[in-house]
Amino acid sequence: MRDLSGSEFFFLVQKTLFFNEPILIYMKSVLQAESHYLEAIAGIECIKGNSSDLEQIKKSLKPFPWEFQCHDFDGVGDFFVAKDISGVQHISWIYFHNHRNRLLALQEGEAEIKFCLTLPAWRGRGIYPRIIQMIVNYLNCKGMQRVFMCVHRDNLASIRGIEKAGFSRVGDIRLRKILGVQVSPRFDTSRVL
Known part of the structure; x- marks a missing residue:
C-alpha cells in the first residue's frame, strides 16, 4: 500500500466498494441439442461429481478455491468435475x-452453468467445452429445456x-454491486425467445 500513488489508492478503494462489470449471457436450447460424442482427453476423466471429489480437493489444494464451495454457499448439489491421477482439475x-x-432470473425448466474453474496446469486442453457439453447432455436427460451461462466480457478463454x-450469445448486463451487495437487476430469461 505504501507504493501506491494517491490515484492508484483511490482506484483500489473505488473498485472494492463499487463493482460495475460487463457480463455476457449465452444460451443453448437443450431440446435441440444433439447428444454429442465427446472425445476423450488423455489422462483425464470427466464425470458428475460427488462429495468425495470435494473432500479430495479440500485436502490437496491450499488455498482452497471458493469455486469448490458452492454447495456450502448456495446449497447447490449438482456439479461436474475433470480428474486425473492426482485429483480434481476442473469443476x-x-x-x-x-x-x-x-x-439470471431463470424459469422452470432452465438451468445455469456457473462458477467453473480449471486449475492452471490443465487449461487450454479442451476440458471446459467438454464438461459443458456433458452437462448439457445431463440436463437433456433431466428434462431441462434451456441452459444459460454468464461470462465477463474480457474472459476470452471462457468465451471460446x-x-x-x-x-x-443472447444478451448482456452490467453487474453492479455496492459494498458487496448486488444492486443490478437479474436478467429475465423469459425475454429470450
Whole structure:
C-alpha cells in the first residue's frame, strides 16, 4: 500500500466498494441439442461429481478455491468435475431456478452453468467445452429445456470454450454491486425467445 500513488489508492478503494462489470449471457436450447460424442482427453476423466471429489480437493489444494464451495454457499448439489491421477482439475456447477446467487432470473425448466474453474496446469486442453457439453447432455436427460451461462466480457478463454460447446450469445448486463451487495437487476430469461 505504501507504493501506491494517491490515484492508484483511490482506484483500489473505488473498485472494492463499487463493482460495475460487463457480463455476457449465452444460451443453448437443450431440446435441440444433439447428444454429442465427446472425445476423450488423455489422462483425464470427466464425470458428475460427488462429495468425495470435494473432500479430495479440500485436502490437496491450499488455498482452497471458493469455486469448490458452492454447495456450502448456495446449497447447490449438482456439479461436474475433470480428474486425473492426482485429483480434481476442473469443476462446473449447475444452478436451477430455485437456487440463489444468480445473475439470471431463470424459469422452470432452465438451468445455469456457473462458477467453473480449471486449475492452471490443465487449461487450454479442451476440458471446459467438454464438461459443458456433458452437462448439457445431463440436463437433456433431466428434462431441462434451456441452459444459460454468464461470462465477463474480457474472459476470452471462457468465451471460446462456451462458444465451442455450441452456446450462442443472447444478451448482456452490467453487474453492479455496492459494498458487496448486488444492486443490478437479474436478467429475465423469459425475454429470450
